[in-house]
Amino acid sequence: MSKQALIIIDIQNDYxxxxxxxxxxxxxxxxxxxxxxxxxxxxxxxIAHIQHISANPAESxxxxxxxxxxxxHENVKPLPGENVFQKFYPNSFRETGLLDYLKENDxxxxxxxxxxxxxxxxxxxxxxxDFGYKCTVVGDACASRDLExxxxxxxxxxxxxxxxxxxxxxxxxxxxxxDYLSA
Numbered sequence: 001m002s003k004q005a006l007i008i009i010d011i012q013n014d015y016x017x018x019x020x021x022x023x024x025x026x027x028x029x030x031x032x033x034x035x036x037x038x039x040x041x042x043x044x045x046x047i048a049h050i051q052h053i054s055a056n057p058a059e060s061x062x063x064x065x066x067x068x069x070x071x072x073h074e075n076v077k078p079l080p081g082e083n084v085f086q087k088f089y090p091n092s093f094r095e096t097g098l099l100d101y102l103k104e105n106d107x108x109x110x111x112x113x114x115x116x117x118x119x120x121x122x123x124x125x126x127x128x129x130d131f132g133y134k135c136t137v138v139g140d141a142c143a144s145r146d147l148e149x150x151x152x153x154x155x156x157x158x159x160x161x162x163x164x165x166x167x168x169x170x171x172x173x174x175x176x177x178x179d180y181l182s183a
Contacts, residue, residue, distance in 0.1 A: 002134070005046035005107040008033055009092055009114030009124055011076045012051065014069035015143070020062045023115060023143040024156035030075035032141035032177040033113035037076055039181055046105040048085055048098055049078045050114065050124075055088040090123035099131060109134040111180070112172070113141035117160045125172050135172035138180050139164050 011030050014020040023029075040047050051072055054063045063070040078084050085096040093099050102110070110133045112125055121142050128135050144160040146153050168174045175183075 002108045003045070003106050004040075004109045004111055005048060005102055005105060006036060006040040007048045007050060007092060007098070007110050007112045007114070007124065007128075008037060008076050009050040009112065009120045010052045010063075010116070011073045011114050012063060012069065013071050013073055014062050015115050016073060020069050021145070023145045024160075026073075026115065026143045027075075029113075029115065029141055029143035030073050032138065034075045035177050036111065036113055036138055036141055036180060040111075041079070046101070046107060047078075047082050048092075048101060049076070049082060050092045050096075050098070050120075051084055051086050052120065053086050053088060090120045091127045092120065092124040093127045093131070102133070107133070109136065112137045115143050117142045117144040118147070118163045122163050122167065125167050129171040135167075136180065137164065137167055137172045137174050138177055139174045140176050 011033055015023045016026045049072060052063045053065045053070060054060045057064045083101060085098050087096050110128050114121055125135050125137055144156045146156050147159050164174050
């Protein structure tokens with residue numbers, strides 16, 4: 001029998017308006033992630049909040065431990081007793097207790113929401129699949145930002161959809177919040 005767990009990745013204040021690394025549509029994504037979170041709470045299923053902390057605040061002013069920007073956003077704030085795993089790398093499994101937590105809870109499937117689609121969502125989803133978990137990414141509960149390469153800007157919406165398409169090719173099923181909650 002399958003058992004799902006929710007992994008909410010890096011929905012932190014620095015990604016929102018006036019934050020150190022503002023994304024495109026973080027409010028919408030966080031509200032959708034909040035709906036998925038409420039579903040997991042209501043059904044008493046495992047929840048893993050992931051919080052990125054800067055490994056080197058002198059070089060990266062994003063997610064500085066102890067600063068408000070590193071705090072998990074109010075739309076998905078953990079309740080007392082919910083697990084929060086701090087990480088220093090894009091892959092939420094690297095040097096955290098996430099894998100042990102999933103194993104201890106007999107999880108077979110993970111549902112992934114969060115930020116940024118092109119970085120930590122991508123890295124964590126691929127790792128989860130490699131560890132043998134069936135993965136669902138709730139696409140509209142994730143957000144990204146504009147990227148630049150060779151003097152060209154790639155718009156956040158294109159970045160977001162390109163990474164979701166790449167994940168859907170092998171690593172995950174991609175669903176909307178509405179489709180996930182109505183299944």
